[in-house]
Amino acid sequence: MNDQFIPVSWSKNTNIYEVNLRQYTQEGTFQEFEKELPRLKDMGIEILWFMPITPISKEKRLGTLGSYYACADYTTTNPEFGSIDDFKQLVATAHNLQFKVIIDWVANHTGWDHRWTWEHPEFYRLNHDGNFYDAHGWSDVIDLNYDLPELHETMLNEMKFWIQECDIDGFRCDMAMLVPLSFWKMVRSELDKIKKLFWLAECEDVAYHEVFDVTYTWKFLHCMEAFWRKETGIEGLAHVLQYYHSMFPPKAMHAFFTTNHDENSHSGSEYERLGSAALALSVLCCTWNGIPLIYSGQEMPNKKRLKFFDKDTIEWNGQYELHDFFKKLLSLRKSNPALQVNETEIHRLSGNQDWCIFSFIRKNGDDEVFVILNLSHEEKISISLNMNLSGRFRNIFNGDEKELSESSRFNIQAWNYEVYEKM
Numbered sequence: 001m002n003d004q005f006i007p008v009s010w011s012k013n014t015n016i017y018e019v020n021l022r023q024y025t026q027e028g029t030f031q032e033f034e035k036e037l038p039r040l041k042d043m044g045i046e047i048l049w050f051m052p053i054t055p056i057s058k059e060k061r062l063g064t065l066g067s068y069y070a071c072a073d074y075t076t077t078n079p080e081f082g083s084i085d086d087f088k089q090l091v092a093t094a095h096n097l098q099f100k101v102i103i104d105w106v107a108n109h110t111g112w113d114h115r116w117t118w119e120h121p122e123f124y125r126l127n128h129d130g131n132f133y134d135a136h137g138w139s140d141v142i143d144l145n146y147d148l149p150e151l152h153e154t155m156l157n158e159m160k161f162w163i164q165e166c167d168i169d170g171f172r173c174d175m176a177m178l179v180p181l182s183f184w185k186m187v188r189s190e191l192d193k194i195k196k197l198f199w200l201a202e203c204e205d206v207a208y209h210e211v212f213d214v215t216y217t218w219k220f221l222h223c224m225e226a227f228w229r230k231e232t233g234i235e236g237l238a239h240v241l242q243y244y245h246s247m248f249p250p251k252a253m254h255a256f257f258t259t260n261h262d263e264n265s266h267s268g269s270e271y272e273r274l275g276s277a278a279l280a281l282s283v284l285c286c287t288w289n290g291i292p293l294i295y296s297g298q299e300m301p302n303k304k305r306l307k308f309f310d311k312d313t314i315e316w317n318g319q320y321e322l323h324d325f326f327k328k329l330l331s332l333r334k335s336n337p338a339l340q341v342n343e344t345e346i347h348r349l350s351g352n353q354d355w356c357i358f359s360f361i362r363k364n365g366d367d368e369v370f371v372i373l374n375l376s377h378e379e380k381i382s383i384s385l386n387m388n389l390s391g392r393f394r395n396i397f398n399g400d401e402k403e404l405s406e407s408s409r410f411n412i413q414a415w416n417y418e419v420y421e422k423m
């Protein structure tokens with residue numbers, strides 16, 4: 001992040017919840033999702049990220065309903081979800097409950113029958129045969145041509161629409177690194193004049209922190225998956241986390257996650273990819289130095305792959321077994337200064353079981369949070385850690401209080417986790 005763009009004040013200790021509107025309810029509409037807001041508010045969710053809500057192209061559509069990411073028009077809604085007025089009402093209700101609302105912006109490509117294909121065919125790249133195409137081989141979309149200054153200005157105006165008409169609070173920018181950084185600099189500079197926004201980039205390119213507040217952590221997600229497959233160990237996880245710390249600007253923020261729409265639909269739920277480690281790694285994503293990103297249904301938990309191009313509703317059972325799990329983690333992040341992003345000391349701990357224990361302390365003045373994860377199938381291991389801790393701590397999950405010191409020992413069940421805050 002350079003000095004030109006300052007993150008909005010509410011972004012620092014926030015969290016993000018990805019809304020897959022099509023699969024969220026049987027109706028799949030803005031109005032039906034609005035009914036879920038009180039529950040999500042109680043869970044501690046702050047930012048609602050809606051996957052693209054624009055109409056989906058019919059030409060070369062995949063499946064029966066097509067991909068959200070094959071846009072047919074940037075300035076209206078997919079009738080499957082409801083009208084612009086329905087979305088405005090949803091945003092207004094969300095704002096009244098103190099949520100922030102961001103929308104997915106797909107700037108690199110459109111669907112094959114986007115209105116620009118006949119209104120502005122010059123906006124698109126052409127292959128050697130003079131036809132629209134997508135350089136990545138995605139069959140249902142075609143690439144825009146950012147060599148054309150007119151496209152920059154037109155896209156800016158399309159983005160303005162959602163701020164001025166619907167009062168959104170930011171953008172999650174799909175495959176941001178495929179669009180020139182100069183474009184993002186221009187649109188953020190111009191949109192900042194209307195409203196200070198939250199900017200999340202789906203990329204890990206260090207340079208894009210010149211514009212974006214938050215980027216993705218695909219590298220860490222893939223490392224967690226490799227860990228579960230036994231292709232790397234604890235130090236592999238630590239190495240990637242150190243990479244984010246050492247290779248990115250000091251104030252860069254990272255979104256940590258165990259699943260999202262791409263991973264769930266194309267690779268499987270977090271329980272397929274991370275197995276018994278899924279919850280412990282969710283704890284890590286919520287307590288490390290970053291912003292946690294939670295996907296629709298994780299609070300149930302949803303353990304099935306959701307179809308991407310067809311209707312496949314999340315099979316809510318009314319239990320929300322992980323509601324309190326996430327609520328406690330998100331509440332701790334919000335209330336404890338030791339978990340402030342980029343404002344705290346963070347120390348990994350070593351001990352007698354480093355092959356299976358990932359543990360760390362985060363400190364900010366007198367505030368301390370201590371996390372210990374058993375990332376193994378070992379049920380009965382006695383853990384001692386080299387830690388400079390003293391005082392009374394409370395386990396956020398069960399309320400147990402402990403006097404901790406350098407001589408404290410722990411017994412944590414296989415794939416389990418404990419999070420303590422200093423009292």
